[in-house]
Amino acid sequence: MRRDTVVALIQRSLLVLLILYIVLPLLVPLIFSFSTLWMDIVPEGFTVRWYLKIFDRPKYYRGLITSLLVAFSAVAIDVFICVPAAYAINRLRGPGGGFLRAAFKIFPLIFPPIVVGTGFVQAFNRPPLAWSGSLMLAVFAHATLGFPFMFRNVLAAFQTIDERTLSEAAASLGANLWQRFRYILIPNVIPGILSGSLLVFAISMGEFEVTSMIAGFGWRTMPLLLYRSLIDDIRTASAISGILIATSILAFLGMTLISGRVGAGKLRAAGARE
Amino acid sequence: MRRISHEWFFLIPITVFLGLFVFYPLTRVVLRSFTDNLTGHFTLQNYLNAFTQTRYLGSLKNTLWFAGACTLVGAVGGTFVGLLASRMSPKARGMLLSFYSLPMTLSSLVVAFAFIVLLGRNGVFNIILNRYLGLPKFDLYSWHGLVVTYSFYNIPLMTLTMASVFLNLDRSLIEAARNLGAKAWQVWIYVIIPVLAPGFIAGISIVLAGMLAAFGTALALTGMAKSLLSLQIYSHASESNYNIPQASALAVVLIVVIVGSLATLNWIERRLRPGGER
Numbered sequence: 001m002r003r004d005t006v007v008a009l010i011q012r013s014l015l016v017l018l019i020l021y022i023v024l025p026l027l028v029p030l031i032f033s034f035s036t037l038w039m040d041i042v043p044e045g046f047t048v049r050w051y052l053k054i055f056d057r058p059k060y061y062r063g064l065i066t067s068l069l070v071a072f073s074a075v076a077i078d079v080f081i082c083v084p085a086a087y088a089i090n091r092l093r094g095p096g097g098g099f100l101r102a103a104f105k106i107f108p109l110i111f112p113p114i115v116v117g118t119g120f121v122q123a124f125n126r127p128p129l130a131w132s133g134s135l136m137l138a139v140f141a142h143a144t145l146g147f148p149f150m151f152r153n154v155l156a157a158f159q160t161i162d163e164r165t166l167s168e169a170a171a172s173l174g175a176n177l178w179q180r181f182r183y184i185l186i187p188n189v190i191p192g193i194l195s196g197s198l199l200v201f202a203i204s205m206g207e208f209e210v211t212s213m214i215a216g217f218g219w220r221t222m223p224l225l226l227y228r229s230l231i232d233d234i235r236t237a238s239a240i241s242g243i244l245i246a247t248s249i250l251a252f253l254g255m256t257l258i259s260g261r262v263g264a265g266k267l268r269a270a271g272a273r274e
Numbered sequence: 275m276r277r278i279s280h281e282w283f284f285l286i287p288i289t290v291f292l293g294l295f296v297f298y299p300l301t302r303v304v305l306r307s308f309t310d311n312l313t314g315h316f317t318l319q320n321y322l323n324a325f326t327q328t329r330y331l332g333s334l335k336n337t338l339w340f341a342g343a344c345t346l347v348g349a350v351g352g353t354f355v356g357l358l359a360s361r362m363s364p365k366a367r368g369m370l371l372s373f374y375s376l377p378m379t380l381s382s383l384v385v386a387f388a389f390i391v392l393l394g395r396n397g398v399f400n401i402i403l404n405r406y407l408g409l410p411k412f413d414l415y416s417w418h419g420l421v422v423t424y425s426f427y428n429i430p431l432m433t434l435t436m437a438s439v440f441l442n443l444d445r446s447l448i449e450a451a452r453n454l455g456a457k458a459w460q461v462w463i464y465v466i467i468p469v470l471a472p473g474f475i476a477g478i479s480i481v482l483a484g485m486l487a488a489f490g491t492a493l494a495l496t497g498m499a500k501s502l503l504s505l506q507i508y509s510h511a512s513e514s515n516y517n518i519p520q521a522s523a524l525a526v527v528l529i530v531v532i533v534g535s536l537a538t539l540n541w542i543e544r545r546l547r548p549g550g551e552r
Contacts, residue, residue: 015366018355022373025388025426026380028398032391041401081291084284091281109480110532111296112487114504118511118525119299122306122518144295147288177280199379206381209490213512226383230390230494238391241384248379256372 026245033238050239060225060236064243067222070135071204074142075197078150081143083193086154087185090163101155108148116144117213133216141210146200153199157192161185191258198258202251206244307522320523330506330524337503337531340417341485344424348481351425352432353474359433360440371437374430382490389414389423390495415496423491428481435480439473471546479539483532503528 032038036045054060089100120141124131131137163185170180186193208223215224222240229237310317324330355374359367377385392399393414400411413419443466451465489504498505503524510521 011362011366014358015362015370018358018370019373022376022426022430025385025392026376028391029384029388038391039396041398077291081287084286085288088281088284106536107296109483109536110529111300112484112528112532114487114489114507115303115525115529116299118507118518118521119303120295121511122522123299123302140295143291147291202379206379206384208381208383209508213508223381223383226381226387227494230383230387237387241387244381244384248376251379252372252376 026249029238029241030245033235033242050235051242053236054239054243059220060240063220063222063225066135066219067205070138070142070221071201073139074146074204075150075200077139077143078147078200079193079197082147082150082154082196083186083189086151086158086189087163090155090158104148104151108145113145113207113209116141117210120210120214133214133218135216135219137214138211138219138221141214142200142204142207145207145210146203149199149203150193150196153192153196154189155192157189158185161188163188191261195255195258198251198254202248205247303522303525306519307526309519311517311519320520321527323520324523324527329501330503333501333503333506334527334531336501337486337528340420340500340502341482341488343417343421344428344485344488345478345482347421347425348428348432349474349478351429352477352481353436355429355433356436357440359437360443367437371434374433377427377430382488383494385423385426386491386494389419389426393419393422415499417500420492420495420500423495424485424488428485431481431484432477435473435477439470439477442473443469468546472543475539475543475546479536482535482539486532486535487528503531 031043033050034046034048035043036047036049038044054064089097091097092100120137123129124137131140166184166188167180170184175183206223207221208227211221212224212227215221222244226237226240226244229240307320308316308318310319324334355370359370362370389397391397393412394400395411395414397414403409404411412422414423447465447469448461451461456464487504489502489508492500492502493505493508498509507521507524507528510517510524
């Protein structure tokens with residue numbers, strides 16, 4: 001009995017330590033962004049001044065609006081290209097489907113942001129594709145970086161619902177392709193689409209690497225402003241970091257909620273095995 | 275026949291998208307890497323530079339060492355945390371793994387900022403280390419500082435993979451081997467490692483490929499002071515010393531290095547697989 005409580009105590013404290021490893025680096029910028037002064041170990045005072053600055057100055061709130069606009073557009077593009085593709089590739093049996101599924105898994109590894117950036121910098125600077133420096137190019141870049149994540153989530157959703165059987169049942173009742181999508185498939189894979197959207201959204205909001213390579217003079221996203229302020233304005237940097245951290249956390253809370261609803265049965269089954 | 279046609283129709287958007295934003299830019303990168311920056315004529319000079327000039331050779335060497343070190347730390351840390359996670363109650367594990375999926379989407383600049391506040395010259399931990407423990411300050415702006423910072427991505431990434439690998443490890447296999455008289459080391463070599471290997475190698479492939487190309491956090495922390503291949507590409511593709519053909523050649527070298535590493539890992543994995551090629 002005594003030994004059990006000691007073991008439980010060690011386990012508990014280990015869990016806390018392991019979670020602190022992630023939480024501490026996220027918490028510190030947040031504390032920093034709400035404190036008036038932090039010169040020593042303990043921060044002093046509470047203020048929202050640094051956040052007000054972001055909503056006050058056009059340079060910063062335009063950056064926030066730009067980031068949101070780019071993120072929403074990138075999500076929309078990825079939904080548009082990935083939902084049909086996942087549907088089709090899930091149906092493709094045989095080597096073709098397997099090859100495509102593997103290709104989409106390896107794709108982001110061999111085509112990392114630095115290569116995407118190098119490609120984008122030189123591929124879109126002459127008619128009919130003269131998009132250099134435009135916000136649209138940033139949207140396409142973010143969609144390019146995000147689509148493997150969207151694809152993976154939507155494909156997983158199609159795989160779990162046994163799409164073929166559902167579709168055949170609906171077709172036998174007289175539903176055409178559009179009706180099958182509208183009333184059967186989309187409602188069933190919407191958790192996957194939402195998870196993918198949240199992931200792509202969070203990645204886009206924080207994307208710095210490619211964005212900084214293709215940035216035009218007319219616009220800045222939040223991470224670009226953060227890069228500037230890291231050098232000369234650490235207070236603004238803390239507030240921008242705070243906003244980006246909140247975005248990531250909210251996205252993951254959303255994803256946990258979604259997978260909790262869908263996967264509650266699955267999780268319980270995994271637990272029962274122990 | 276009708277069914278096949280409607281499936282291929284659904285592949286049109288992604289095909290157009292990939293063609294325009296992946297294959298076309300990639301083709302441009304490869305083609306431009308063989309041209310002269312000023313005249314535009316065909317040349318192999320950019321590749322020659324990549325393998326003869328010390329700044330590029332040095333950056334390639336740095337990249338390999340840095341990515342290797344990051345992968346090692348990520349693999350050890352992630353395997354350890356993943357093993358612990360697999361032994362936890364489902365509730366505790368769920369909580370831990372939720373937290374460990376957070377860094378994945380976090381901006382590289384936010385991570386840089388967080389570590390500056392924690393471990394920078396006047397970072398909280400450094401003050402504690404220095405004032406209360408009398409230890410020298412940790413240098414965040416060094417190579418090992420970068421490895422520690424990037425571990426914030428790599429350890430969680432590896433943890434997520436390894437937790438599911440350990441959870442899928444079938445205990446009855448181990449018991450069966452024991453019952454058949456296998457010694458502890460035989461169980462490890464013939465049962466446990468082959469079962470863990472595919473997931474483990476998939477995990478380190480993702481970490482290694484990511485680290486070979488990483489540069490955001492490094493740029494924010496140390497600027498161009500630490501020469502990585504990715505930073506050389508970045509500086510030629512978007513900064514003052516603009517030289518797209520050279521950047522393209524280095525990018526092709528980087529892709530070849532990544533593909534080579536992944537192929538090697540894949541080859542090792544196939545050799546370890548039970549009943550695989552020997």
